[in-house]
Amino acid sequence: MIVVHASVPIDPDRREEALDSARDLAERTRAEEGVLDYAATTDVSDPNVVRFFEWYEDEEALDAHQRTDHYREWVEALPDQLDGDVEDLDVTQFVVDEAFDPNADVDRE
Numbered sequence: 325m326i327v328v329h330a331s332v333p334i335d336p337d338r339r340e341e342a343l344d345s346a347r348d349l350a351e352r353t354r355a356e357e358g359v360l361d362y363a364a365t366t367d368v369s370d371p372n373v374v375r376f377f378e379w380y381e382d383e384e385a386l387d388a389h390q391r392t393d394h395y396r397e398w399v400e401a402l403p404d405q406l407d408g409d410v411e412d413l414d415v416t417q418f419v420v421d422e423a424f425d426p427n428a429d430v431d432r433e
Contacts, residue, residue: 325360326386328378333408336372342405345398346374352394353378358385372407 334342346364353362360379367373380386389395 326378326380326383328376328380328386330376331367331411332374332376332402332406333370333411334372334374334405335407338405339372342374345401345405346376349394349398350376352392353389356385356389356392358382358388 332342332346343366350362350364353359358381360381361377362379363377365375365377367375378386378389380389
């Protein structure tokens, strides 16, 4: 499994446009094969920072996502919506047993 986290500071004057773009990207990405989940949300303490949390089955799914038209269109539009640099880009690969079920009940005694 591949997990990606990125923080994107958005221009307050372009906030609605940037949020609409992030929502559209997230919705379209969740429909891709190999995407386990994809979330775009504003930061709790700064409404002008969008945090992306992405989960992919494997590196091939991440690569396929980055080749989609909707991702490339989002990347192309992003510089006009930014208020600073993309921060905290973190990509982590986890080796997960085939029997792993992320939706399984967890005993929290």
